[in-house]
Amino acid sequence: MIAAHTVEDVRRTEAAAMAALPPGTLMQRAAAALAVACADVLRESAGGVNGRSVVVLAGAGDNGGDALLAAARLARRGAAVTALLTADRVHDDALADAHRAGVRSRPWRAGDEDVCAAADLLLDGIAGIGGRGGLRPAFEGLSAVDGPAVVAVDLPSGLDADTGAVTGEVLAADLTVTFGTAKPVHLLGPAAALCGRLLVADIGLTDLPAAAVERVEPADVAARWRRPRPSDDKYSRGVVGVVAGGPDYTGAAVLAVQAAVRAGAGMVRYVGPAHPSELVRHARPEVVAGPGRVQAWVLGPGVSPDDPEQRAHVREALRGGEPAVVDAGALADLPALGPQHVLTPHAGELARLLGADRSAVEADPLTHARRVHEETGATVLLKGTVTTVVGARVLTAAAAPAWLATAGAGDVLAGILGTALAGLRDPHDPEAVACAAADAAVLHGRAAALASATGPLAALDVAEAVPAALTSLPGWDAL
Numbered sequence: 001m002i003a004a005h006t007v008e009d010v011r012r013t014e015a016a017a018m019a020a021l022p023p024g025t026l027m028q029r030a031a032a033a034l035a036v037a038c039a040d041v042l043r044e045s046a047g048g049v050n051g052r053s054v055v056v057l058a059g060a061g062d063n064g065g066d067a068l069l070a071a072a073r074l075a076r077r078g079a080a081v082t083a084l085l086t087a088d089r090v091h092d093d094a095l096a097d098a099h100r101a102g103v104r105s106r107p108w109r110a111g112d113e114d115v116c117a118a119a120d121l122l123l124d125g126i127a128g129i130g131g132r133g134g135l136r137p138a139f140e141g142l143s144a145v146d147g148p149a150v151v152a153v154d155l156p157s158g159l160d161a162d163t164g165a166v167t168g169e170v171l172a173a174d175l176t177v178t179f180g181t182a183k184p185v186h187l188l189g190p191a192a193a194l195c196g197r198l199l200v201a202d203i204g205l206t207d208l209p210a211a212a213v214e215r216v217e218p219a220d221v222a223a224r225w226r227r228p229r230p231s232d233d234k235y236s237r238g239v240v241g242v243v244a245g246g247p248d249y250t251g252a253a254v255l256a257v258q259a260a261v262r263a264g265a266g267m268v269r270y271v272g273p274a275h276p277s278e279l280v281r282h283a284r285p286e287v288v289a290g291p292g293r294v295q296a297w298v299l300g301p302g303v304s305p306d307d308p309e310q311r312a313h314v315r316e317a318l319r320g321g322e323p324a325v326v327d328a329g330a331l332a333d334l335p336a337l338g339p340q341h342v343l344t345p346h347a348g349e350l351a352r353l354l355g356a357d358r359s360a361v362e363a364d365p366l367t368h369a370r371r372v373h374e375e376t377g378a379t380v381l382l383k384g385t386v387t388t389v390v391g392a393r394v395l396t397a398a399a400a401p402a403w404l405a406t407a408g409a410g411d412v413l414a415g416i417l418g419t420a421l422a423g424l425r426d427p428h429d430p431e432a433v434a435c436a437a438a439d440a441a442v443l444h445g446r447a448a449a450l451a452s453a454t455g456p457l458a459a460l461d462v463a464e465a466v467p468a469a470l471t472s473l474p475g476w477d478a479l
């Protein structure tokens with residue numbers, strides 16, 4: 001897991017650390033890490049540091065201070081550094097140090113985007129964890145600057161550190177160097193993509209509280225995924241019940257079932273009409289047709305709002321209280337839910353649940369997913385390039401390959417997640433449910449990466465790649 005902490009927690013921890021250290025120590029540590037990272041980037045992209053041109057954008061806060069101190073260090077290594085000051089006042093001591101090192105500075109002027117574009121490296125210290133609301137109008141043109149390698153100090157300026165909300169123009173970075181711990185912005189969509197590569201520099205912050213957001217890594221999935229033990233039988237491994245598809249949407253039933261089987265369910269039951277039941281059995285002869293006892297449900301893929309029979313099966317399944325994936329057609333008319341129920345909307349479906357705009361959800365997935373979690377009590381898995389899970393924990397899965405934006409991919413995710421839920425040791429542990437949801441999303445993305453290695457993928461390919469995705473997880477063999 002990669003842990004991220006809120007601004008409030010970072011500021012509190014930072015204050016405690018600063019009280020025990022000579023003034024300016026933390027900023028010097030941050031600047032030292034920043035300068036080393038910038039030098040690495042310059043060597044890679046421009047062949048060296050000496051004589052290379054660096055433009056530093058320095059704002060009013062400590063973020064600008066970090067950038068100016070890093071500018072001084074780069075100038076001492078021979079770089080030609082210009083500091084463009086984006087605020088009337090900047091960190092005095094840091095600016096004085098930069099000047100002593102030979103950095104030239106002047107206030108930002110209209111048209112300075114051209115100066116930035118001509119640099120080998122652009123260091124963004126306009127605003128850090130105190131920033132939000134997108135770049136201010138005078139700097140909006142920076143978002144179109146193309147050419148230099150861009151390194152963001154702590155986070156790309158204009159992003160909201162706690163939510164990752166993108167509400168205006170942002171200077172996208174190739175590398176973001178953050179201090180002490182990641183912030184939610186680095187792990188959440190759509191902001192994570194604007195951060196580029198992430199480097200968490202150690203500045204000696206200790207005693208951080210519990211993380212606010214965590215990114216689940218493939219090794220975490222390997223450690224948690226339920227594997228058969230010698231004492232297991234097909235029931236103890238977890239039976240997944242699938243209420244999916246109907247006479248009109250037969251494919252969703254096949255895809256969800258296929259994925260649940262391939263993710264390692266002990267048994268899969270399919271509940272639905274004769275057609276597509278016979279298609280499901282044709283695709284997966286192991287599947288048992290008809291209702292019965294299950295450890296977890298997959299409800300809703302391909303279930304039409306005009307299908308009273310399948311919708312009655314969904315309602316009946318939810319009454320049982322077992323963990324369930326609540327997807328697509330099951331997202332309408334939600335009954336009372338608990339954390340063992342995982343809603344799996346995409347941005348459009350989540351927007352409908354809230355009566356909000358899809359674009360607002362896409363710009364700030366965490367805030368909107370959190371609202372649905374608070375209103376329903378269910379665990380929410382919001383699908384997107386980056387998947388966000390909000391329940392007893394807030395978890396993300398790193399960006400999945402864009403090839404996964406294909407019909408039926410969501411049905412496959414629902415099947416994988418059904419198997420993850422059916423394998424839970426304690427299905428009423430809300431944290432375990434949130435982890436299962438994120439694990440399924442990571443596995444889904446990994447299967448998509450394998451399935452798209454040879455070109456465009458189809459959803460069924462993703463389901464079929466799940467076993468290989470599991471065995472390729474780092475640490476899978478060691479367990």
Ligand SMILES: NC(=O)C1=CN([C@@H]2O[C@H](COP(=O)(O)OP(=O)(O)OC[C@H]3O[C@@H](n4cnc5c(N)ncnc54)[C@H](O)[C@@H]3O)[C@@H](O)[C@H]2O)[C@H](O)CC1
Pocket residue numbers: 010014026027030059060061062063064065066126127128129130131132133134135136153154155157158159179180203205
């Ligand atoms: N442990 C740590 O995280 C450390 C962090 N350091 C650095 O300090 C900054 C946070 O500094 P702070 O002064 O609190 O806030 P900012 O630098 O973000 O500046 C706020 C400043 O910027 C203006 N502003 C806000 N939004 C925008 C915007 N969209 N565009 C332009 N200007 C904006 C606002 O008005 C304020 O005046 C942290 O990020 C680290 O870089 C320490 O140096 C080391 C320890």
Ligand SMILES: [K+]
Pocket residue numbers: 063124125126127128152153154155156157
């Ligand atoms: K910044």
